[in-house]
Amino acid sequence: MKKDLGVLQAVYPMPVLMIATYDEDGKVDVMNAAWGNICASDKIALFISEPHKTTKNIRKLKAFTVSIADQSHMDVADFFGIASGNDMEDKFERTGYTAVKSDKVNAPVIDEFPLVMECELAEIVETEHLHAVVGKIVNVAADEAVLDENGKVDPARLNALAFDNFQSGYYVLGGKAGQAWNAGKGIM
């Protein structure tokens, strides 16, 4: 028997995405975003609020990168979600992290995070129920340490953080449970 919990954002896991941008003076900002996901084969949708420094930067520079935060960088990833570049001049510098300009888009790549999507702004969708920043992914780059012997990203090596919206926890997922588009074949 299930117990009613009311209206909740009951999706788990949510990603822990690091959105990195430049402002008009070339200053780096990074924010934490869990409300976001792939929305087409080469597009990512980020549900980020208008007042963030990040959103302002994206509107001006029309580019950003999205990194996957991993377990060993959790503290800084969280910091990027509780401090704002709007009122902390040295938000990025405080972390001691390294940013290098992407050679694909006008946005910084943060060295410490293991995987990055380099994005051009495709559109900002604003409707009654939606405020989405949509990026066109023009390249993905990953540290060799998270690739398997075939050059594919290995989730077991990535150690990506997952956000739990029920209790605001960060988790790392366990091992592989099965193969998609395959586990159900026996019932066909």
Ligand SMILES: Cc1cc2nc3c(=O)[nH]c(=O)nc-3n(C[C@H](O)[C@H](O)[C@H](O)COP(=O)(O)O)c2cc1C
């Ligand atoms: C775990 C976590 C997830 C977050 N996800 C989002 C999100 O998806 N959308 C959003 O607008 N803000 C989100 N935030 C809040 C922003 O990261 C936060 O307001 C940040 O200070 C914005 O930084 P900026 O002003 O430098 O861009 C999240 C914060 C945390 C800690």
